[in-house]
Amino acid sequence: MMQFEPQRFHGVWLITPFYAQDTRGSFLKPFEQAAFQEHGIALEPYEVFYTSSAKGTIRGLHFQYNSCQDKLVSVLDGAAYDVIVDLREGSSTFGQWQGFQLSARNRRVLYVPKGFAHGFLALEEDTLFSYLCGGRYDPASDSGIIWNDPELNVRWPLHQVDGVILSEKDQALPSFSQFREAHGALPG
Numbered sequence: 001m002m003q004f005e006p007q008r009f010h011g012v013w014l015i016t017p018f019y020a021q022d023t024r025g026s027f028l029k030p031f032e033q034a035a036f037q038e039h040g041i042a043l044e045p046y047e048v049f050y051t052s053s054a055k056g057t058i059r060g061l062h063f064q065y066n067s068c069q070d071k072l073v074s075v076l077d078g079a080a081y082d083v084i085v086d087l088r089e090g091s092s093t094f095g096q097w098q099g100f101q102l103s104a105r106n107r108r109v110l111y112v113p114k115g116f117a118h119g120f121l122a123l124e125e126d127t128l129f130s131y132l133c134g135g136r137y138d139p140a141s142d143s144g145i146i147w148n149d150p151e152l153n154v155r156w157p158l159h160q161v162d163g164v165i166l167s168e169k170d171q172a173l174p175s176f177s178q179f180r181e182a183h184g185a186l187p188g
């Protein structure tokens with residue numbers, strides 16, 4: 001049976017997938033529509049993708065302005081410190097962040113609703129990160145907030161890596177205050 005643990009941000013769930021082992025190996029099921037619906041999670045899968053990241057890579061903190069995606073994320077190989085930031089209009093936890101340890105060993109799966117920025121730090125070499133997203137990729141409105149924004153003050157576990165690797169795009173992301181001036185918030 002899958003287990004669903006509600007998190008302190010309304011609508012965020014940490015999920016223990018169905019997992020079984022036998023003499024052949026293992027079986028893991030991270031998504032089952034009926035089980036998600038029973039918990040009020042209306043994820044309509046649109047696309048699946050994976051990324052592989054060198055240790056120390058930070059991807060994020062990303063979101064789309066239009067056709068906001070909800071995401072089911074997990075780590076298939078390696079380990080990551082996963083971070084979400086509540087950017088939902090009218091949310092009582094707007095501007096707050098939370099971090100989660102996701103790894104191939106703990107098999108935890110995180111459901112991130114629409115209206116959040118999302119990112120992670122790869123804690124091991126070649127960390128394989130999996131996404132199941134509701135909503136299409138919209139490159140025109142793909143954006144984010146800089147990973148080390150002083151106002152958000154995410155406490156990344158940088159002591160666990162030797163240095164930070166970032167894409168050029170992620171180095172140039174706006175600050176949280178620039179995001180608020182330009183957009184205010186995201187539709188939840």
Ligand SMILES: Cc1cn([C@H]2C[C@H](O)[C@@H](COP(=O)(O)OP(=O)(O)O[C@H]3O[C@@H](C)C(=O)[C@@H](O)[C@H]3O)O2)c(=O)[nH]c1=O
Nearest residue numbers: 049051059060061062063071118119120131137167169
């Ligand atoms: C995200 C994405 C990227 N791409 C392309 C654009 C680019 O050429 C290449 C790499 O894209 P990026 O640099 O944006 O990839 P990346 O930095 O890994 O982006 C991802 O970061 C994490 C934190 C998320 O939450 C994801 O939703 C996504 O935003 O892949 C797609 O074709 N479809 C997609 O859905």
